[in-house]
Structure formats: structure tokens, C-alpha cells
Amino acid sequence: MDEFNDNEITKLLRLKRYEQPSPGYFENFLHEFHRRQRDELLRQPLWRICLDRARDFALSFNLSTLTSYPAAVTAVLVCAAVISLRIYQAPQPATVAAKDRPVLVVPASTEPEWTLASPVATRVFNTRSLRNIKESAQTHRSGTPRYVLDSVPVSYETTFKF
Amino acid sequence: MRRLSSSSSGQGFRLLAKLAFLAAAASLSAQQTPESATSLSREVKDVFERCAKAVVKIEATDQHGELSGTGFFVDPTGTLYTAYSVGGEAENVTVEFKGKKYPARQLLADLRSGIAMLKVDLASPALPIGNSDQLEIATPVVAIGYPLDLAETPSFGMIAGFDRKCFGGYFPTKHLRVNLPPQRGEGGAPLLNFNGEVVGILLYSFENNSCYALPIEAAEKIRSDFVRFGEPRHGWIGANVAEASAPVEGSRAVTKDIVKDTPAAESGMKPGDVVLQIGRTKVHEPEDILDASFFLTAGDVVPITVMRGSEKLTFSVQADFHPASQPRPQLLAAPPLSNRAMPLNLQSAPERTP
Secondary structure: OOOOOHHHHHHHHHHHHOOOOOOOHHHHHHHHHHHHHHHHHHOOOHHHHHHHHHHHHHHHOOOHHHHOHHHHHHHHHHHHHHHHHHHHOOOOOOOOOOOOOOOOOOOOOOOOOOOOOOOHHHOOOOOOOOEOOOOOOOOOOOOOOEEOOEOOOOOOEOOOEO | OHHHHHHHHHHHHHHHHHHHHHHHHHHHHHHHOOHHHHHHHHHHHHHHHHHHHHEEEEEEEEOOEEEEEEEEEOOOOOEEEEEHHHHOOOEEEEEEEOOEEEEEEEEEEEOOOOEEEEEEOOOOOOOOEOOHHHOOOOOEEEEEEOOOOOOOEEEEEEEEEEEEEEOOEEEEEEEEEEEOOOOOOOOOOEEEOOOOOEEEEEEEEEOOOEEEEEEHHHHHHHHHHHHHHOOOOEEEOOEEEEEEEEEEOOEEEEEEEEOOOOHHHHHOOOOOOEEEEEOOEEOOOOOHHHHHHHOOEOOOEEEEEEEEOOEEEEEEEEOEEOOOOOOOOOOOOOOOOOOEEEEOOOOOOOEEOO
């Protein structure tokens, strides 16, 4: 700074006022900028480029927490653990409970789609304890069900007893 | 020119007014002609719109395979009635409500009445309980059910009779014969009066356009038993009744025999007693016994009035479990006055008929 006094600096600034860029400078400026940027970029290894782009992508979604590598690793591990637990705890296919079912001595009905009924003489009307069938209630149903409307009563009174 | 234009526009307006008047008159006359029909359909539509939300489709599996029927909520906690054939012996019961399927569990299944009660764990709408005793022949009724794989459907009909005997046997209690066309899948559907109250449960088809419904009082008796004891408790006192050759005090129901070691025998009832009244049910014919018997509850004491010769006697009898009921838990000790003959007026001579 000692080599230049204020007068010299003033002269230089005056000269700068008349300085002009070479012809085509502004037209080529953007192209030259991109070229130099690519050259700078290609000096880095490929993995670094991918990492930078992934980080930029994450930052574009404002996921700042993902920029923390320990947090990201933890999140991935937790997700993997949850998914594996759910796979192992998936319910077994529901089995239709056939045990404790009384064997009915009902003759085959002539209209099986229509009725379940049979004379009470062949059956005992009893009450059963509560049955929790929640577990198997999600059983997949397929095919056409039997649409119920009896054509004969499920029980009869044989005589006038009381 | 302006006057001419004004005159022509006025004529056009009058013409339009006349046409509008004629159209309105024609429309009114067209509406008035089937007034009764539209009123009826409006009633049915009103009942349907009010009640259909409490009617559900029930799907289940039983030993024959998959089945589909109808049920309806009777309280806001998800308790519903259906037919025994739908929910009585089924597993994997699901209830379709508001487009979603919910698992249901069986509360009770009563073969004698032909109904089952299920429970779904949700807050539900509920149909109000009506009174089937107010029904008369030709009273209009509406059933709402799920025929086949279709959506909820109203069916309109009328009460055709009150039967105790059909299909060569006897119903356990009076049933409502309804002239409406039932369809498969509507077993367990509610039978509603025009107030939107349940008066019966559709159970059996009968010929093509008729069906039988259990009166709602019978279903409520079963529900009452369930609330009190956790199970249906059909009562029985051990008397067989036949038809007398001549009426006595308006009754033809005479006890044919008394089963040994039963409440009837212990109370002092004898063969030959003409039954006049059981509880609040007056007996005129042997078939009236069915109604009275159905509403007996094991463990309850019921007054039974009979004519023995010229004497009118009232017995307080504690009903036992119906022989067909299982299991048969031990009843509590009978009250001191139960199962003993008790003249109508204990402090005076037995009442005698003139």
C-alpha cells in the first residue's frame, strides 16, 4: 500500500472507467462458467458426487435430520426391526373351530340352500356358553354363501305340556 | 308500432299463464288420483329410512359352509337379534354395519324360540321395541332384510293371522303369519309396524308370499332371561293338557296327567283340573297353554287357577327347568308358599261356582 498514494489510485480508477471487456465476453460468460464448474466437479470421486447430490436432494425436502448420519442410521435400523417384527408376528391362518361341535342327527334337507331346520324331536335346545370368535372373524370368505330363510321351524312343541 | 308490440306481448303472456295453469291443474289431478298409494309408499319409505340403519347383514360359517342372513340392533351397545339358523350354530360371525365388517360373538342361541342374540363391540343405533298384541288382521307391516347378496331391502305386507299350529306341529308360542314376500337371506329380519317399532322377527317362509315371525314379546322374554340369569330359562311345571269335551268356566283345557315329582304334582294339581289361568294368561283352549308355557321362567313362582269340580283353586307353583333345557342348574330353595295348593281365599271357604 505504501507504493501507491491516493493520487495514483485515483488515476487507476479513472483508467478503469474506460476499460472494456473483449468482444463476446458476456455472450461466452455463462458457457465458460458452466465449463469450469464441470471441470471442478469432475475432479471429485464418483461416490462423493453421489453423496453430495443425495444430500442436496434431502435438503431440498427440508429433512435436516437426515443430514445427521447417526440419526439416519438409527432410523434405518428401527425401521428394519419393526418390519421384521411384524413379519414374525403375522397371525397364522384362522382355523374354523370344529371342536365341541355337537353332531346333529339332522337328515339331509331337500333344500340345503334354504333351511337348517329340523324337527325338535331330533335336537335338544340348549344354551351354550359365550363363544369368542373374534380371532377367526376375519376369515376370508369365498364363493356364494347360503342365504338363510328357514322353511320349517327349528323346533316344535309336540303336545300341550307346561 | 309500440302499441302493437305491447299488445302482442301481453297476449303471449296471457297464453303462457293459461298453459301454466292447465299444466298445474293436470299435475294436481294426476297426483290426487293415487293419493292412497303414495301415502302408503311414503309410510313404508319413512319406516325404511328410519330403521334400515339398525338392520345389518350377518355372515358366518357353519358345518354346511358359509351363510348369510339378517339381524337388527336392539340396544345402543351392539346387541342384536337374529334367527337361530343364522347365528345359533355358526362360527366366524361378522356383522356388516355402515359398510364395514365387525366380528360378533354369540350371547345366546335358543332353539325353542328360534332366535339367537349376538353382540358387536360398537355403539349402534337400536330399533324400538313395539307391542305385537296391538296387531290385528290386515295391520300393515314392513320387513327390512338383506336378500341374497343385495343391499337392505324393504318388503311391505300385512298381518294375515296369529297361528300356533303349522307344518303339522305346534309353535312354542303364537306366531305372526305375515303376507309379504320373503326372500332368502332375510331370516332374522325385523318386522316393523308403521311407527318403526319391532313387532316380530322373521323366521320362516311359508309358501311363496307368506312368512312367519316370532312376536317380539317372545324374543324379549328370552332376552330378559339372559339379563337375569345369563341364559334362557324355559319353565315347566309338569302337567299335560288335553281338550275337554265341554267347556268349564270358558275353558276346554283339562289336565290329562300330572308328571310325578314335578312342581305341578308337589303343588297339589290333579288330573281333571280345568286350567283357567296361568300367570296373566287366560286359558280357553288347550292351545292357549303354549303361550302360557312359553312365558314361564324356571325358578319363578306362577299362580295357576284351575277348576276342580265346582271349586276354583289357585296354586302358586315354582316352575322348574323345561325337560329339554340343558344345562339344568340347581334352583334356589322355593319360597315357603310355593308348590302348595292354596285356595283362592285362604281365610274363607274355597270359591264355588254357581
